[in-house]
Amino acid sequence: MSFPLLTAAAALPALGAIATAAVPAARRTAAKWLALIVSLATLVLAVIVLVRFDPGGDRYQLTESHAWIADFGVRYDLGVDGIAVALIALTALLIPFIILAGWHDADPLETGNTRWRPTQGFFALILAVEAMVIISFEATDVFLFYIFFEAMLIPMYFLIGGFGDRAHEHGEETAATQRSYAAVKFLLYNLVGGLIMLAAVIGLYVVAGNFSLPEIAEARANGTLEMATSTERWLFLGFFFAFAVKAPLWPLHTWLPNAMQEATTPVAVLITAVVDKVGTFAMLRFCLGLFPEASEWATPAILVLALISIIYGALLAVGQRDIKRLVAYASISHFGFIILGIFAMTSQGQSGATLYMVNHGISTAALMLVAGFLISRRGSRLIADYGGVQKVAPVLAGTFLIGGLATLSLPGLAPFVSEFLVLVGTFARYPVIGIIATVGIVLAALYVLVLYQRTMTGPVKAEVEGMPDLRVRELVVVTPLIVLLLFLGVYPKPLTDIVNPAVEHTMSDVQKKDPQPEVEAAK
Numbered sequence: 001m002s003f004p005l006l007t008a009a010a011a012l013p014a015l016g017a018i019a020t021a022a023v024p025a026a027r028r029t030a031a032k033w034l035a036l037i038v039s040l041a042t043l044v045l046a047v048i049v050l051v052r053f054d055p056g057g058d059r060y061q062l063t064e065s066h067a068w069i070a071d072f073g074v075r076y077d078l079g080v081d082g083i084a085v086a087l088i089a090l091t092a093l094l095i096p097f098i099i100l101a102g103w104h105d106a107d108p109l110e111t112g113n114t115r116w117r118p119t120q121g122f123f124a125l126i127l128a129v130e131a132m133v134i135i136s137f138e139a140t141d142v143f144l145f146y147i148f149f150e151a152m153l154i155p156m157y158f159l160i161g162g163f164g165d166r167a168h169e170h171g172e173e174t175a176a177t178q179r180s181y182a183a184v185k186f187l188l189y190n191l192v193g194g195l196i197m198l199a200a201v202i203g204l205y206v207v208a209g210n211f212s213l214p215e216i217a218e219a220r221a222n223g224t225l226e227m228a229t230s231t232e233r234w235l236f237l238g239f240f241f242a243f244a245v246k247a248p249l250w251p252l253h254t255w256l257p258n259a260m261q262e263a264t265t266p267v268a269v270l271i272t273a274v275v276d277k278v279g280t281f282a283m284l285r286f287c288l289g290l291f292p293e294a295s296e297w298a299t300p301a302i303l304v305l306a307l308i309s310i311i312y313g314a315l316l317a318v319g320q321r322d323i324k325r326l327v328a329y330a331s332i333s334h335f336g337f338i339i340l341g342i343f344a345m346t347s348q349g350q351s352g353a354t355l356y357m358v359n360h361g362i363s364t365a366a367l368m369l370v371a372g373f374l375i376s377r378r379g380s381r382l383i384a385d386y387g388g389v390q391k392v393a394p395v396l397a398g399t400f401l402i403g404g405l406a407t408l409s410l411p412g413l414a415p416f417v418s419e420f421l422v423l424v425g426t427f428a429r430y431p432v433i434g435i436i437a438t439v440g441i442v443l444a445a446l447y448v449l450v451l452y453q454r455t456m457t458g459p460v461k462a463e464v465e466g467m468p469d470l471r472v473r474e475l476v477v478v479t480p481l482i483v484l485l486l487f488l489g490v491y492p493k494p495l496t497d498i499v500n501p502a503v504e505h506t507m508s509d510v511q512k513k514d515p516q517p518e519v520e521a522a523k
Contacts, residue, residue: 004064005052006078006138009045009088013038013095014131021124028119032103035123039096042130046092053085055501060140060214068144073210077141082502083354084137086495087281090361091137091274095130097477099123101369102266106163122163125155129270136278142211142286146201149242149278150194156275157187159267160259182255182262189255193245200238204290207231217289217509229293236294240287240302246279249339250309253332260328261381265372268324272331272368273361280338280357284350284506288342292510295343302343303426303433309336311436314443318450322381323371326451327364330407333440334360334415340437341422345512349425350503355418355495359406359488363415366481367403370396373474374455377467383451388460393469397456399478404452406485408444414488428515 016038023031053061060079068076080088106122132152139145161183164176201211207227208216219225227235245252256276260268288295313333320326334356341353374389374396375381390397406413409420419441427434470478488495507513 005045005049006062006064006080009042009049009092010131010135010138012045012131013042013127013134016042017124017127017131020127021120023120025118025120028107031120031123032099035127036096036099038127039092039099039130042134043092043096046089046134049080050085050089050498053080053082053498055082055498059502059505063140068141072143073205073212074143075141075212076144077212078135078138079140079214080138081285081505082498082500083281083284084502086354086358086498087277088134088137090277090358091130091133094269094273094361094365095126097365097369097481098266098270099126100473100477101269101372102126102264103473105264105266118162122159125159126266126270128152128155129159129275133274133278137281140213142201142204142213142216142290144211145282145286146194146197149197149246149282150191152275152278153187153190153194156271157183159270160186160263163264163267164262178258179262182258186255186259189245189252190242193242193252196238197242200235203231203235203238207235213286213289220290220292221509232291233294233297236287236291236298239291240283240298243279243282243287244305244339247276247283247335247339248279248332249305249335250312250332251305253309253313256332257325257328260331261322261324265324265368265375268327268372269365269368272328273365276331276335277357277361280335280342280353283339283342284354288506289509295510296345296512299343299345303340303430306336306340306343307433307436309333310340310440311336311443314440314447317447318443320447321383323375323383323451323455324368324381326383326447327368327371327407330444330447331360331364333444334364334407337419337422337437337440340426340433341418344422344426344429345507345510346425346428346514347500347503347507348421348428348514350506351496351499352418352421352423352425354499354503355492356415356422358495359414359418359485362481362484362488363403363406363413366478366485367400367407369477369481370400370403373470374400378463383454386455386461386464387458388456389464389467390456391460392464392467395469395475399470399482400456401452402482402485404448406489408448409441412486412489414485414492416489417492 020031020035063079066076068074106119132148136148161179164179248256310333313329317326317329338353338356341349406415409415
């Protein structure tokens with residue numbers, strides 16, 4: 001039997017989480033290094049998956065299949081297509097940077113008395129989330145996917161509620177209350193979505209008799225499995241609701257700004273750059289793959305919700321006083337673009353949406369992590385507390401600017417390619433929606449450039465004088481992300497070659513072809 005590469009990619013961080021949590025309390029530094037080494041080893045496995053994946057081969061590759069709960073048709077089935085491979089690589093790439101950026105975030109605090117913070121637990125929880133996200137991308141059994149889709153809420157709840165941002169304008173007691181509120185809100189929103197999805201998963205089993213995504217999709221395609229229109233639509237809504245909460249899509253988004261504001265910066269990156277991608281990925285794999293007719297039926301309403309997310313998120317980002325909440329609302333706008341591309345039902349739109357998932361993860365990580373380094377120096381998240389930073393910390397200001405320009409999708413940086421494809425793909429089938437969505441680009445330029453102007457330019461504020469520039473550890477975190485933004489901005493072909501065949505399969509699932517441009521006959 002061939003080596004179970006997909007299992008290893010998910011099992012390694014899971015075992016690493018257990019080992020990191022077991023490190024004695026006095027050996028905090030050892031726990032950090034163990035977590036970092038495990039994350040780097042997971043990245044190596046992700047690269048091997050990427051190299052061994054053949055874009056021109058079968059739809060699902062490196063497959064593994066084992067009996068699990070045979071009486072209920074549940075199997076341990078894994079397989080990856082091009083979309084999953086790209087997102088596994090993104091996850092494995094970002095986790096080492098998240099660990100490095102949070103190197104001191106769980107160290108002991110002085111609050112009158114030395115309060116022990118479980119450093120080992122912090123890094124173990126990050127590795128646990130990585131394991132669950134990776135296996136969610138790999139699962140081709142619907143029930144297996146559901147288990148880890150829900151299970152990742154537990155470590156995320158403790159990361160948000162137990163390890164909050166130290167840059168808080170209120171006292172520790174108030175900060176703890178707000179962290180708890182943000183964590184509970186995150187958990188409740190996602191649990192409600194998960195419970196509704198559970199009902200839909202059970203309904204799917206009643207109709208199909210098994211949980212295998214490839215088997216159900218094949219049976220739907222060849223006509224051996226017929227599903228009543230009303231049944232398919234109800235099941236689709238059950239799945240989509242859970243994914244729209246996770247994504248998040250307006251109006252199910254309100255947990256995200258609270259969670260990102262109260263979490264440590266690396267955990268905020270983990271939420272929006274890694275965990276939330278499971279929602280948009282699942283829309284492509286499960287909503288379109290299992291319920292093609294219902295997906296087409298719901299498309300007009302979903303496109304309107306995505307459009308509202310784009311404009312609403314961008315408008316609220318413009319008015320934010322808090323740096324982290326600004327990035328949170330910007331992400332809501334970006335997820336609107338991703339969902340717009342998915343349900344535009346064109347190959348350009350879905351390729352752009354998949355690229356957007358990857359590029360948004362890299363650009364948001366770059367911007368948010370640099371913002372976190374800035375906040376840790378000043379001890380405040382408020383934009384008004386900064387000014388003139390570029391004069392005292394030019395490297396920090398420069399990397400902050402590149403991250404911001406990537407967020408507004410400047411040509412030459414990676415997000416531009418994905419946003420352009422989404423808009424082209426949307427315009428080809430829904431020109432009015434495509435035109436309105438471009439307003440989000442203008443608003444993105446506004447909130448990013450105003451943020452930079454207020455924090456980095458102008459007179460140097462007294463509290464900013466003497467602010468150190470980026471240190472070696474921080475440069476190690478930021479530099480590779482900046483390089484990737486530049487490389488994928490001018491040469492996205494390595495990503496598109498992997499993603500496009502998977503998008504063709506998805507378009508085939510929904511029986512859609514790209515609309516042909518109308519060209520007047522030559523006279």
